[in-house]
């Protein structure tokens with residue numbers, strides 16, 4: 459790649475209808491970086507990632523991915539997206555292999571849709587499922603898989619599209635420690651092959667060896683941007699328990715507390 463800039467946001471604001479969620483975002487991500495996006499619940503991390511996909515409105519500034527405006531076909535086709543929630547996987551009647559095959563849509567000419575089931579694509583789908591440890595579950599209905607398995611199906615779908623950039627929204631959430639290590643190994647291999655990773659996470663520890671840069675989103679702005687070890691411990695702590703636009707939780711009423719020996 460001659461220009462190593464993969465993502466370029468200048469004064470960008472993203473939001474929904476008349477509500478701006480994140481603003482004044484200046485962010486340049488270069489090829490091969492592994493950027494962790496941290497911040498409390500509701501800070502705007504997912505909105506920022508969806509903004510990069512063109513799924514959320516760009517309300518101010520400029521935003522380019524792989525040299526093209528966000529939402530354009532070259533920008534969109536170069537991104538492998540792992541969404542935060544797996545509603546699609548649980549709502550759709552499809553096998554794991556069928557979901558992963560959807561990742562090949564962007565590599566299939568519109569005038570030859572039948573090619574999505576070519577022998578080459580079937581091999582890519584098999585490989586992607588094997589890489590995330592789901593080779594034996596390819597023919598299983600996704601609705602019958604566990605939450606962590608469905609998450610890995612969505613990661614396999616992103617792998618199958620062979621993108622230059624991965625946007626992963628909490629890829630390790632709900633995934634057991636052993637499979638988290640498998641995913642981290644997969645992510646490391648992707649970076650070695652030249653991919654760029656932007657990963658929203660509340661579990662920086664799981665990705666600590668991989669992350670080259672940490673961006674903290676707080677109050678709808680980027681409040682920190684630098685090497686992960688430079689992120690002040692209080693800033694990372696903050697990401698774990700302080701809600702952004704919610705009141706603090708109320709004390710648990712005593713009626714919710716277990717009684718010792720009495721009626722329940």
Ligand SMILES: Nc1ncnc2c1ncn2[C@@H]1O[C@H](COP(=O)(O)OP(=O)(O)OP(=O)(O)O)[C@@H](O)[C@H]1O
Pocket residue numbers: 474479497498499500501502503504505506542703
């Ligand atoms: N489709 C939508 N329409 C309107 N507001 C939305 C929509 N999606 C998210 N929001 C709001 O945008 C704000 C930021 O949400 P977002 O999901 O980006 O936060 P987050 O940092 O990813 O949180 P979490 O850590 O809980 O996943 C929240 O107040 C949320 O209610």
